[in-house]
Amino acid sequence: MSEQKEGDHSAHAGRSVEEFKREREALNEIVLKHAGLQMKRFFNLDTQSYGAGALPKKTKELLGLVASLVLRCDDCVLYHLIQCRELGVTDEELGEALNIGLVVGGSITIPHLRRAFRSWDEMKKMPDKQPQDK
Amino acid sequence: MSEQKEGDHSAHAGRSVEEFKREREALNEIVLKHAGLQMKRFFNLDTQSYGAGALPKKTKELLGLVASLVLRCDDCVLYHLIQCRELGVTDEELGEALNIGLVVGGSITIPHLRRAFRSWDEMKKMPDKQPQDK
Amino acid sequence: MSEQKEGDHSAHAGRSVEEFKREREALNEIVLKHAGLQMKRFFNLDTQSYGAGALPKKTKELLGLVASLVLRCDDCVLYHLIQCRELGVTDEELGEALNIGLVVGGSITIPHLRRAFRSWDEMKKMPDKQPQDK
């Protein structure tokens, strides 16, 4: 990540995929400590929604990705990008999915699109642990 | 559409799929009369984004559908539902895609979800012109 | 509702509270026919979230109302208004809650605010079935 560190002081910008994963895990612990039964049910539901069914997991992660892009949530975009990478989504597939998000959601999504592609680039340079799941 | 007319005075609620299509066409004529070159380019881009590529058309329409649901646009949801129907999306596939939209976008999407399922029901009762594409 | 019918052809505008309830019920039947297990769980969770707990039901309905106003969903606003009315929310309490929604969400919420007050007015003229719950 070193080349991204310079001239790149923005929060999301300077956060590597690994840092995001660690932060997410740490925060999830705090959330679970506070979460009541209903909140825990929501989290379960959230996880279940992306499981394989009539639609393959890959399609579902792309759906989650594009929904996150048009709603402009960097953390959500990055989470689904990680899943997409693990499920073997190709550059072309990713580009077409994000393009739909861009057209539907407009230029206001561009800063998120930029950060999405940078994280994708970063993941492609990491020692490969995928694809394992489908 | 007669059974939907009673007790159903809301705009979107009382509008049949056929009425939507006619209205959309009529309004598109007005838009094209006013649209400058840039706007026309945007419309072209919009159409092209859903063409087959690395991702099949069906996946792209589902992406457009879920993006439209989380952004809560009835007209956009209905437009993509029509495309999904023509491309042979099954009830199960539709249900799973809309469920992702519901979980990502929350209960605020429920009124749109209701109208989406009603339009889907309505299309299933129409003389079948699909599937033709895929 | 007769005095609202003239000069009032907009969907939400012309729909009475009773019509809304009937439509909502009819559409819920269609949704439940289509909903898979996960969607049904979401609906249950949605209902449970407004049950009495550390916060009274009335406060929770006001939370749902203001969230619906800032997200600008007429159907959701009307649903929570009906609950608020049944739980004995006063005019003053309603006005203060909606004012917070207006200040947080801005003038873009005003059309929804208008329709909210009209529905409230309409409910106040209906034969009283509240307050029963607290």
Next chain:
Amino acid sequence: MSEQKEGDHSAHAGRSVEEFKREREALNEIVLKHAGLQMKRFFNLDTQSYGAGALPKKTKELLGLVASLVLRCDDCVLYHLIQCRELGVTDEELGEALNIGLVVGGSITIPHLRRAFRSWDEMKKMPDKQPQDK
């Protein structure tokens, strides 16, 4: 409005500019009956924000229009269109402003763009009462 009435049962779609004005006025009366001091101050502030200053009224109405388009509020779009018409905004100026809204806000704004152009068309056919203000 007769030619718009056929095949056009959607709420916003079937509502003429004059009907919108009447409905808006009627609802404003209801709102003012309920509004507390703070809400009334907000309404005053809203009105004042569009008064002439360092920026001309026309520019301010275009700002309100584009903000309303990207936030996808038909009533707000129509309100600012009426002001724009009265202030002598030309077809070309309108088209360029709406195009910026379309590019920033994406294809999800298209249904609102369609209805905006239809209302504009409708206003251009009405007996002219503008331009009077600048």
Next chain:
Amino acid sequence: MSEQKEGDHSAHAGRSVEEFKREREALNEIVLKHAGLQMKRFFNLDTQSYGAGALPKKTKELLGLVASLVLRCDDCVLYHLIQCRELGVTDEELGEALNIGLVVGGSITIPHLRRAFRSWDEMKKMPDKQPQDK
């Protein structure tokens, strides 16, 4: 905050409640230097809206909190959390209010929910200056 500092380079993530307060104050000075009369009126209105009235301050802050969560503004969420803490909101009350925000706003609010609970945790470890409730 020390344990949160490592592996936590995101903006909101790494910013303590005290840092937020200092930054907010510094920026408010800049804003007030630039703000015209109308903007200042808006800020006053904003402050007044959360004063005690028919609804207690605590309820109003919870309304502001949930509205901020569904609109996904970290700064606004944190501001209202601080108020809630000072007004003696309990863990259970907070959990139920945030849960309504989660259900209404969907999984897209989860990153904000995480940061909200972390800030709450942080405030609970600070030397206590509450409750003083009004």
Next chain:
Amino acid sequence: MSEQKEGDHSAHAGRSVEEFKREREALNEIVLKHAGLQMKRFFNLDTQSYGAGALPKKTKELLGLVASLVLRCDDCVLYHLIQCRELGVTDEELGEALNIGLVVGGSITIPHLRRAFRSWDEMKKMPDKQPQDK
């Protein structure tokens, strides 16, 4: 930017205008590497939309600015602020435009308004390279 660095660890907060420009450029390179033909067309369209036409460039940048504020995108706000500064927008014009964004979009835009004014302040202290364009 040194005085902003202390007590200011938030991403957007601590990022200077120059840092933003460098980051934006670096990320644009990554995007262009990944962007397909459709995405590139969108970027072209985005650029073209702000060119002079029936409306002057300055008005168009103000439209982009206010649209960005009500949609609450810091990067987009800052981008248009830079353009506004280069086109000679005055403090008064800026204040009136942002005020419209505040009133339309509500108090949820205030954190973005704060950062907008800080960046404006920062640009005013920089060696002047404007106005060059109109």
